Amino acid sequence: xxxxxIRYTKTQYMKYxxxxxxxxxxxxxxxRHQYPLKFSEGFNPHPKMTFASPxxxxxxxxxxxxxxxxxxxxxxxxxxxxxxxxxxEILDAKYIESKTSLMAGIDSSEYLINVExxxxxxxxxxxxxxxxxxxxxxxxxxxxxxxMRIIDAKAQIYKAKIIYEENGEFTLRCTLKTSSQGNLNPxxxxxxxxxxxxxxxxxxxILVERLAMFDAAHKPLFxxxx
Amino acid sequence: xxxxxLLQRVEKPSRYIGGELNTFNKPLDDNTIRFCFAFPDxxxxxxxxxxxxxxxxxxxxxxxxxxxxxxxxWHDMEAMMRENELKLFSLETKTQLxxxxxxxxxxxxxxxxxxILNMLNLSGISLLSKDRHERDPLIVxxxxxxxxxxxxxEIVDMFFIGEGEELLIxxxxxxxxxxxxxxxxxxxxxxxxxxxxxxxxxFYEPQYNEDGTIQSVKTLDGVPEVIKKRIVRNLEDGFKLxxxxxxxxxxxxxxxxxxVFRGCTRGCRFCQAGMxxxxxxxxEQDSLVENIDKILSSTGxxxxxxxxxxxxxxxxxxxxVKKLVDKYEAKSVGVSLPSLRLxxxxxxxxxxxxxxxxxxxxxxxEAGTQRLRDVIxxxxxxxxxxxxxxxxxxxxxxxxxxxxxxGLPTETMEDLDGxxxxxxxxxxxxxxxxxxxxxxxVQVTVSTSCFVPKPFTPFQWxxxxxxxxxxxxxDHLKVKLNNKKVVYNYHDPKTSVLEGVFARxxxxxxxxxxxxxxxxxxxxxxxxxxxxDNWMKAFEACGVSTAFYTxxxxxxxxxxxxxxxxxxxxxxxxxxxxxRAQDEIVTGxxxxxxxxxxxxxxxxxxxx
Ligand code: SF4
Numbered sequence: 001x002x003x004x005x006i007r008y009t010k011t012q013y014m015k016y017x018x019x020x021x022x023x024x025x026x027x028x029x030x031x032r033h034q035y036p037l038k039f040s041e042g043f044n045p046h047p048k049m050t051f052a053s054p055x056x057x058x059x060x061x062x063x064x065x066x067x068x069x070x071x072x073x074x075x076x077x078x079x080x081x082x083x084x085x086x087x088x089e090i091l092d093a094k095y096i097e098s099k100t101s102l103m104a105g106i107d108s109s110e111y112l113i114n115v116e117x118x119x120x121x122x123x124x125x126x127x128x129x130x131x132x133x134x135x136x137x138x139x140x141x142x143x144x145x146x147x148m149r150i151i152d153a154k155a156q157i158y159k160a161k162i163i164y165e166e167n168g169e170f171t172l173r174c175t176l177k178t179s180s181q182g183n184l185n186p187x188x189x190x191x192x193x194x195x196x197x198x199x200x201x202x203x204x205x206i207l208v209e210r211l212a213m214f215d216a217a218h219k220p221l222f223x224x225x226x
Numbered sequence: 227x228x229x230x231x232l233l234q235r236v237e238k239p240s241r242y243i244g245g246e247l248n249t250f251n252k253p254l255d256d257n258t259i260r261f262c263f264a265f266p267d268x269x270x271x272x273x274x275x276x277x278x279x280x281x282x283x284x285x286x287x288x289x290x291x292x293x294x295x296x297x298x299x300w301h302d303m304e305a306m307m308r309e310n311e312l313k314l315f316s317l318e319t320k321t322q323l324x325x326x327x328x329x330x331x332x333x334x335x336x337x338x339x340x341x342i343l344n345m346l347n348l349s350g351i352s353l354l355s356k357d358r359h360e361r362d363p364l365i366v367x368x369x370x371x372x373x374x375x376x377x378x379x380e381i382v383d384m385f386f387i388g389e390g391e392e393l394l395i396x397x398x399x400x401x402x403x404x405x406x407x408x409x410x411x412x413x414x415x416x417x418x419x420x421x422x423x424x425x426x427x428x429f430y431e432p433q434y435n436e437d438g439t440i441q442s443v444k445t446l447d448g449v450p451e452v453i454k455k456r457i458v459r460n461l462e463d464g465f466k467l468x469x470x471x472x473x474x475x476x477x478x479x480x481x482x483x484x485x486v487f488r489g490c491t492r493g494c495r496f497c498q499a500g501m502x503x504x505x506x507x508x509x510e511q512d513s514l515v516e517n518i519d520k521i522l523s524s525t526g527x528x529x530x531x532x533x534x535x536x537x538x539x540x541x542x543x544x545x546x547v548k549k550l551v552d553k554y555e556a557k558s559v560g561v562s563l564p565s566l567r568l569x570x571x572x573x574x575x576x577x578x579x580x581x582x583x584x585x586x587x588x589x590x591x592e593a594g595t596q597r598l599r600d601v602i603x604x605x606x607x608x609x610x611x612x613x614x615x616x617x618x619x620x621x622x623x624x625x626x627x628x629x630x631x632x633g634l635p636t637e638t639m640e641d642l643d644g645x646x647x648x649x650x651x652x653x654x655x656x657x658x659x660x661x662x663x664x665x666x667x668v669q670v671t672v673s674t675s676c677f678v679p680k681p682f683t684p685f686q687w688x689x690x691x692x693x694x695x696x697x698x699x700x701d702h703l704k705v706k707l708n709n710k711k712v713v714y715n716y717h718d719p720k721t722s723v724l725e726g727v728f729a730r731x732x733x734x735x736x737x738x739x740x741x742x743x744x745x746x747x748x749x750x751x752x753x754x755x756x757x758x759d760n761w762m763k764a765f766e767a768c769g770v771s772t773a774f775y776t777x778x779x780x781x782x783x784x785x786x787x788x789x790x791x792x793x794x795x796x797x798x799x800x801x802x803x804x805x806r807a808q809d810e811i812v813t814g815x816x817x818x819x820x821x822x823x824x825x826x827x828x829x830x831x832x833x834x
Binding site: 013031 | 227233238239242244245474475476523524526557558
């Protein structure tokens with residue numbers, strides 16, 4: 001048995017696939033390309049696949065990671081030649097030894113967030129700086145029991161910068177915590193800022209794209225096991 | 227807001243994006259015939275439909291045709307589309323349906339008709355055929371409900387009767403002249419009316435008697451008086467589906483499907499499909515195995531279902547299933563059968579499948595007593611039921627689902643009690659025959675649907691029960707099915723009554739349909755969307771009585787709205803079967819012994 005790690009994109013219309021839909025698609029594409037899949041035991045066997053920190057529906061990615069267990073190695077050229085529906089592409093693939101789980105290694109993700117507003121925010125940069133320099137950047141989140149909790153995002157924001165602004169549209173590049181010990185959803189982050197600016201958040205169109213994932217030492221996760 | 231904005235907000239956006247494996251995106255030029263296959267229900271339902279998959283691959287196999295798809299948007303999407311003035315679009319290229327050449331609706335059930343109106347309206351296309359212009363898309367329709375096209379005759383320009391594989395190609399050959407502007411729309415319609423299997427309603431004018439029944443049908447411009455259905459004579463020579471679109475969303479039937487035969491020889495008297503799809507035509511076993519391999523390797527599906535009206539009747543089903551199970555077990559590809567017969571042979575086949583996956587078991591005795599099963603010609607005996615229960619429980623199943631119909635012709639309370647007897651027999655036999663290791667307790671689920679008399683069946687003359695009557699029967703069953711191990715589900719009678727109206731409906735219903743749509747009716751087949759009050763208001767506003775269509779017993783010689791169509795089975799044969807039903811006489815399987823239903827002479831011109 002071998003573990004194949006794959007870095008893939010999910011862009012264009014494919015970003016609208018939900019996580020379960022994405023998993024089913026990968027399984028079928030793998031079957032279609034005759035991957036020697038390892039199946040779980042039992043009455044309802046399924047292939048063993050793990051997706052690192054799955055994205056919400058509507059988010060694109062320039063390089064997410066997944067792993068699949070195969071019964072034997074399949075040539076990497078063949079893996080790279082695997083065809084998906086337009087919008088999904090395998091960028092890189094390699095066999096890994098490491099026993100540590102994919103999820104455990106992740107600490108943060110870098111995103112490009114595009115925001116379209118009905119009316120522009122005046123002094124956007126200044127406001128953003130203000131927003132970030134608060135003592136606490138609070139937002140509300142439902143916990144597992146469905147109760148609302150106040151969470152401080154301050155420690156979950158590693159980097160954040162406005163890189164483009166025109167009329168009511170602006171683009172943010174930011175690195176946010178993505179781990180099992182804390183996770184800041186990029187849309188939540190933007191909405192907290194819009195709230196801070198007293199902007200209606202409902203009418204804003206927020207498009208999110210993940211650029212990369214990093215470990216705690218801020219190394220790109222895929223390269224780490226080169 | 228643009229489409230992107232809508233997709234960011236809508237529930238289940240994957241319903242609207244297209245781009246699945248094995249879809250097409252063809253380069254367009256002036257001569258490309260753009261056909262939109264429109265399914266009047268949500269993606270998950272439409273994509274489960276084998277006919278859609280066949281037509282999509284068939285039409286896209288024609289060089290100058292580009293077939294795309296559209297489904298009914300769910301309420302949330304529709305509201306946002308209307309708010310943002312976005313028209314209904316095709317999944318493949320996001321083209322507005324108004325810019326298509328042809329929009330083809332499939333008519334799978336009567337309760338989807340309001341969705342057709344809604345989809346036309348969302349496309350900015352006039353609902354009535356006569357209000358549409360020369361260059362508006364041509365609206366065509368096919369599928370089982372097209373056998374009684376009359377309720378939609380004023381809305382749809384042209385109906386395709388029967389199997390589409392050859393018929394659609396004939397249609398495209400004529401349409402090409404229109405596309406190249408050699409002929410006008412009127413000529414297009416007239417020429418299509420001469421294609422066997424095509425019904426163009428504008429050339430047919432029903433004349434009515436005072437009581438609302440049909441006196442005669444006037445044909446215009448020399449079109450054929452009766453439209454005969456089209457079939458593919460030999461499935462091995464015809465178009466074979468060798469790949470399928472692989473859906474994203476979790477659809478109803480999310481698996482490879484392979485049709486092992488068409489038609490059915492059992493002759494159940496309530497079953498419209500059994501009459502419509504005659505004669506029986508089987509595929510060859512080796513060819514099927516090869517075909518499945520092609521589908522699986524181009525789709526990656528993890529399950530294949532062998533479909534037909536009654537798959538257990540396929541001549542080589544035992545060996546076919548064994549071959550497939552042996553071949554795919556290691557690859558963890560499951561084999562499934564949509565329905566099982568109540569007999570020992572089915573159980574043997576089941577044992578094979580069980581090696582891979584333990585699927586739920588469903589059987590359809592349809593009626594509770596031998597007498598009533600004889601009336602409907604359902605060839606299942608009490609022994610069959612008993613021995614089936616014994617075998618499945620011995621094999622370790624503990625859950626079984628049983629389908630019955632209520633409101634069947636000649637039904638009495640005794641027949642309903644028979645349903646409870648069968649359910650109780652199941653729970654009793656479980657205790658006697660379950661294996662030692664079995665810890666689970668038994669669950670027998672009884673599901674009843676309300677009988678709807680359909681055109682081209684021996685019961686097409688019969689009255690349908692009233693909703694009140696159905697409710698009484700359901701209440702009776704609720705009391706009788708008091709066994710704690712038995713679960714009772716029933717289908718709502720009100721929707722079955724509406725289905726009954728449209729199933730045997732005529733052109734007068736177009737006004738009602740449009741009125742109901744204007745009052746907000748859509749997705750009528752979805753229990754939570756069905757609005758009975760609005761429908762009743764629509765009937766009232768149009769001065770149309772539902773009883774005329776449902777509870778009225780028809781005379782032997784009444785001319786039916788659907789008599790302009792011929793599925794090959796003659797009206798005389800259906801009447802004969804009707805009288806045999808009254809006399810409780812069964813008619814045997816016609817596989818070995820022809821009963822003279824007419825399909826041989828009318829459709830084939832030779833033996834079946
Ligand atoms: S013509 Fe005879 S064999 Fe053919 S379908 Fe009818 S009854 Fe059956």
